[in-house]
Amino acid sequence: MVSQHHLKAGRVFMLLLIVGIALVLFGSASAAGQERIPTTISIALDPAKPAADQGFFITGTLITDTGEPLGNKWITLESTAAGATPGKFQYLKVTRTERDGSYSFFRPAASPPEDLMVRFKGLYPYEASQSEVVTAKK
Known part of the structure; x- marks a missing residue:
């Protein structure tokens, strides 16, 4: 019962x-x-022009269009062979942004000449964004 x-x-x-x-x-x-909040993600190489046998860092910042840093957000690094057909980028790595919106990836000395970009896929209430394309080791 x-x-x-x-x-x-x-x-x-x-x-x-x-x-x-x-x-x-x-x-x-x-x-x-x-409406979603627009975002911007920057990208830079350190050193700016790595030599063929040199490792390097990819760095940048994820912010809103009003300049607010977006911490603890997933950023992906994508690559394609230097000079390859646009739009054929492949996933390489993922990391999270720091509290100030900054991120960093390391590419080893053995990495090939490549075009690189980073992408934030968006997370409500923030819009997705992707960086410009930078070329390394070409």
């Missing part, structure tokens, strides 16, 4: 479940109507 306590606990659970689902649905609907 089911006790009154168990019936009451079951009703409370169902009520909380319904309220939770309503909040999720309402939150998604209200978020869909809001």
Whole structure:
């Protein structure tokens, strides 16, 4: 036999479940109507022109269009052979931005001549952005 306590606990659970689902649905609907915040991601090489047998860093910053740094966001590094057909970039690595929006990747001395770019895929409420393309070791 089911006790009154168990019936009451079951009703409370169902009520909380319904309220939770309503909040999720309402939150998604209200978020869909809001505009996303534009972002900008920069890219630079250090050293600026690495030699063929030299390792180097790819650095930059992810910010909003108003200059607010975006920390703790995933950034991907993508590459294609230097001078290859545009749009044929391949995923290389991923990292998170620091609190000040900065990020850094390292490419070893054995890396080939390549075109590089970084990408922020966006995360609500922020829009996605990608950097310009830079060429290394060419």
